Amino acid sequence: MEKVVITEKKDGIFEVKLNRPDIRNAIDEDVMDQFKQFMTFVKSNKHVKAAVIIGEGQQAFCSGGDLSVFHQLKTKDEAYKMLSKMGTILYEWMMLPVPTFAVLNGTAVGGGCEIATACDFRIAKKGIKIGFIQGTLAITTGWGGASMLLKKLPYDKALTMLMSAKRYSSEEAFELGFVSKIVAENNFYQESYQYIRETIRSNKEVLRAYKQIKISEWEKGLKQKMMQEIDRCAELWEKEEHLQAVKQFLNS
Template identity: 50%
Template structure:
């Protein structure tokens, strides 16, 4: 199974990517699982949704290039990118608190998933980076658009444009990481949301709706889809395919 969905007694619903051998890279099955978790998290007895990865090495290393590198044209890329863009939009506007429990490396699309969550708890030393630029593309799942919503514009532009990797403890002061912990486990997520978990889920949803209404007014979904289309254009170019070929050859 490429993912697990588990409901804890505390009211947390956990979605875990279970592809440790692939550094928890996203494939189409993981996409479907995340979509299922988001729908299940809407149930009244769920207080919050937690997203994490299996093992201690990676939260999520982004899209599985061994699968997605077969997408060559703009329209082929757009099909995959828009599917995940819609899922991350659904995650962002889920009327429940959401936490990315970053247990290890979160790069590329892994950072986009984390940014779609309301809060990010990261294990000390975990590496994070929007490295898409090094593959001659932009963020393509909506993570760039969402990053500008989460932190101030100069920090967001710097993180995106330089395509560099940081340690978690270097990112808490700009608001991208909300808490750095020794071990990114379920207990830390429950501790972080300790007070919220005692509040009626209807209250939590009502507060989240305030943010959602703001995003609807600013056409967040439309802006995410514009980001997706822009990435699809770059995806189809030779520069991207050559960069991925070099990256995959280095790993062999």
């Protein structure tokens, strides 16, 4: 079974579906590599109008990193290698020349919330949970999520989401400004795509021109900030508090 399914929709919209519902669409090295391949495709194809990320199933958009793999990483260097790879991917996703949408079909926590942050728009199913829960594992965001979030939300609201490590309802996340649109469970997929198409009514050149305005701002230091954030997470990764928190989580 393919871990990532890429589908071309109408009007130049491409969907990237995380296809690991049995483990809540968690991210491993294979998924990272397929993300990279897709981004290469987008950058080289002018007919792409928008890119959409969604999770398979009804339960989870993405739970973050695949802990069955990543909990084997014990040292700072081991952690940094993995974290910086995904952090670079999310930076490049932010810099894609087309508008990007996270369609949160289910829970988006931890690294899944960081993936959603990298997108320009976040559409959430009513009643799901969203949160930067990394603090409960005694680490910070590890893929650059804090640096990205601080670019997109007012400072106090971003810091609240990060420091509280709380699981917010989609309605609460909407009030904070993290979620762009809430859609009811009935006809969720169809209504989400209706919102996407309404948002990108302009032609491709106009969409890319507007996106480039923001990219030009992000190019000035964002990647360096993300890598510094990731380095700090890697330092915390090898500490006993994190290793014990992960062990407790896996045994719960």
